[in-house]
Amino acid sequence: MARITTTTLRDKKAKNEKITMLTSYDYSTAVMVDQAGIDMILVGDSLGNVVLGYENTLAVTMEDMIHHTKAVTRATSNCLVVGDMPFLSYHVSTQEAVRNAGRFLKEAGAQAIKLEGGTERVDTVKAILDAQIPVMGHIGLTPQSVNQLGGFKVQGKDLDTARKMIEDARAMDEAGVFALVLECVPTLLAKRITEEVSCPTIGIGAGHYCDGQVLVINDMLGMFSGHIPKFVKKFANLQPLIIAALKDYKKEVETGTFPGEEHGFTIKDDVLERLY
Numbered sequence: 528m529a530r531i532t533t534t535t536l537r538d539k540k541a542k543n544e545k546i547t548m549l550t551s552y553d554y555s556t557a558v559m560v561d562q563a564g565i566d567m568i569l570v571g572d573s574l575g576n577v578v579l580g581y582e583n584t585l586a587v588t589m590e591d592m593i594h595h596t597k598a599v600t601r602a603t604s605n606c607l608v609v610g611d612m613p614f615l616s617y618h619v620s621t622q623e624a625v626r627n628a629g630r631f632l633k634e635a636g637a638q639a640i641k642l643e644g645g646t647e648r649v650d651t652v653k654a655i656l657d658a659q660i661p662v663m664g665h666i667g668l669t670p671q672s673v674n675q676l677g678g679f680k681v682q683g684k685d686l687d688t689a690r691k692m693i694e695d696a697r698a699m700d701e702a703g704v705f706a707l708v709l710e711c712v713p714t715l716l717a718k719r720i721t722e723e724v725s726c727p728t729i730g731i732g733a734g735h736y737c738d739g740q741v742l743v744i745n746d747m748l749g750m751f752s753g754h755i756p757k758f759v760k761k762f763a764n765l766q767p768l769i770i771a772a773l774k775d776y777k778k779e780v781e782t783g784t785f786p787g788e789e790h791g792f793t794i795k796d797d798v799l800e801r802l803y
């Protein structure tokens with residue numbers, strides 16, 4: 528199977544076929560996501576919450592992102608891998624933004640990057656695209672703006688903010704993003720945006736009219752004990768299964784049941800005899 532490209536995604540939108548995306552942050556998980564036939568992996572800066580244990584994504588660094596993106600790209604041959612630009616990696620200057628975006632492709636082997644923001648990021652997006660780096664946009668609830676937004680809330684519920692979101696979506700689409708994440712957006716506003724823009728929209732908490740869907744993998748597999756947003760469906764509940772397995776392991780080690788003979792390695796008798 529050939530790797531999914533940005534063209535595949537546009538074709539899917541044209542054919543009304545849904546696009547699938549999940550986050551991953553490590554090799555073993557990315558192998559499973561790739562094998563499951565998911566279209567895209569986002570190495571999200573949600574890494575900060577679900578892997579590094581921070582309260583939000585602001586502390587995540589370029590080095591964190593490159594390290595984890597490398598692990599994910601080593602695992603994939605089918606998925607399109609998108610590296611998420613962390614807070615302050617694209618805000619200071621366009622030059623710095625292009626250099627940091629380039630690191631995801633050059634050092635980490637990703638095929639594209641994602642960044643948050645609307646009209647205020649158009650120049651940055653264009654500069655990154657000029658360097659031949661595909662860009663995915665992200666509007667609505669943009670977690671890197673949590674302090675400005677006053678918390679993790681649904682966006683675009685009143686006329687002014689809904690209009691601003693449509694303006695942001697148009698601006699990103701015209702700038703040339705290959706897809707646009709809509710996070711925590713009312714269903715019918717997401718529908719309106721999806722119909723209006725030429726690029727595929729990828730929803731998270733944005734209802735069922737988007738061209739595709741993304742979720743944080745730890746949330747949808749039930750492997751995260753922090754706050755789980757209302758829009759998440761748990762497709763598995765692995766945390767209790769894992770804790771039960773860990774308790775079994777503890778019990779078996781403590782009682783001498785594990786390791787058994789079958790888990791050991793042999794040594795020839797004559798070698799053993801000559802030891803003493």
Ligand code: KIV
Nearest residue numbers: 550571572573708741
């Ligand atoms: O970092 C992340 O996982 C994201 C998704 C929530 C879209 O940006």
